[in-house]
Amino acid sequence: MTSPALSFERSDALFRRAQQIIAGGTTQGKAPDTLLPGEYPIYADHGRGAQLWDVDGNRFLDWILAYGIIVLGYCDPDVDAAAIREIRQGFAFPLTRPVQNELAELLVQTIPCAEMVHFFKTGSDTTTAAVRLARIVTGRQKVVRWGYHGWHDWCCLREPGIPKAVREDVLTFRYNDLDSLEDLLARHGDRVACVIMMPLEIEPPAPGFLQGVKELAQRHGALFILDEMRSGFHLALGGAQEHYGVIPDLATFSKALSNGYAMSVLTGRRELMRRLDETYVSSTFFTDAIPMAAAVATIDKLRRTQAIPHLWRIGQGLLDGLNRLAAHTGVAAEAVGVAPMPFLTFTDSDPEVRQTAKVVFYRETTRRGLLLHPNHHWFVCAAHTDRELQRTLEICGDAFETVKRELARGYRASVRPHTEVTVATGRAPAGPGGASK
Ligand SMILES: Cc1ncc(COP(=O)(O)O)c(C=O)c1O
Structure with missing residues (x-):
């Protein structure tokens, strides 16, 4: 069972208007809608701790944290x-x-x-x-x-x-x-x-x-x-x-x-x-x-x-948990990076399988209320609690199961080069949305 899609009605309306009056539609180098078109919120309403609410009333547990500028949590x-x-x-x-x-x-x-x-x-x-x-x-x-x-x-x-x-x-x-x-x-x-x-x-x-x-x-x-x-x-x-x-x-x-x-x-x-x-x-x-x-x-x-040891502990819990879940479900994926800046890569040798796994995983996790970036490593903050870590792993576990089912039934997402992961090679990414923010 895939999760029901979220409504981004207000976000979408604001973004349509913005495209007429703001060059690029947003002043961010990467518009959130390019992360996984139609699956990510665009406009924030407010945030507290590690939680972010969008303008449509959807609530997310945020592991992007504005590319690492939030380390203590929103509204500290x-x-x-x-x-x-x-x-x-x-x-x-x-x-x-x-x-x-x-x-x-x-x-x-x-x-x-x-x-x-x-x-x-x-x-x-x-x-x-x-x-x-x-x-x-x-x-x-x-x-x-x-x-x-x-x-x-x-x-x-x-x-x-x-x-x-x-x-x-x-x-x-x-x-x-x-x-x-x-x-x-x-x-x-x-x-x-x-x-x-x-x-x-x-x-x-x-x-x-x-x-x-x-x-x-x-x-x-x-x-x-x-x-x-x-x-x-x-x-x-x-x-x-x-x-x-x-x-x-x-x-x-x-x-x-x-x-x-x-x-x-x-x-x-x-x-x-x-x-x-x-x-x-x-x-x-x-x-x-x-x-x-x-x-x-x-x-x-x-x-x-002692917030920084907390970042390491929660981040390590996320890395270990993701690797355990990937091994348990048999999805070819690996949690990588250092604990305060963790990330997940899909490792199947077939680019179509990799891309499908990625699209399904991020679609499912976003629909279930996690804000995880598909193309840029994530960040841990001091406001992430052990309960939120457990909740994240539960959702990721379900997302891995959905990936496994979707792949088994032969579903293949169309490969979009701009959603492929590129790390900071110092060269231009393949298109809008490379990893090197
Ligand atoms: C490592 C690194 N250096 C430089 C910058 C540029 O900073 P700014 O976007 O504030 O100009 C960034 C931004 O993401 C960065 O990650």
């Missing part, structure tokens, strides 16, 4: 109270609020590589500033990167609109393959300003890999930069650099830093950070103190409540 009372206190002071002054210092001190204490910080608004702002700083410090132009770093020219996943010269200065290597980086640096090393990478996406780093990247980069006179947008405040309070014990020259953070309030930060060694003075990085909203107050409260609460 301590974080929201800090933000509201800041709002009540009056805001958007032509002066800086003292909370900026407070947050800077906290980050310097918390993040291993952080001797100085500079605040920005978005992840893309910060990765671009890191690259610019590396170019200033080294006097070199080329960039070696791995992973997703945002939408700015130097790292945009699609070519239209990007000058060829910009693209030609950016090179990529293969994850967990030091030889591919060594080969690249042997050919271009004396022109490379930095190696910038996500510490991981789904595949964890092999022992010594991140250290090896750092050594290779530095041996060739390039900076080693970790883009910790996702790993930060998820793997450890001090990010993947703390978890894996590899200290970069510079690092970029955003997302979970402020539990949903928009801000980002560049951190790193003092003598490098000081040289930001040689360029111009400024934006009207960079001094916005509301997210800074939220960030102080978020970090404080993450530290006080």
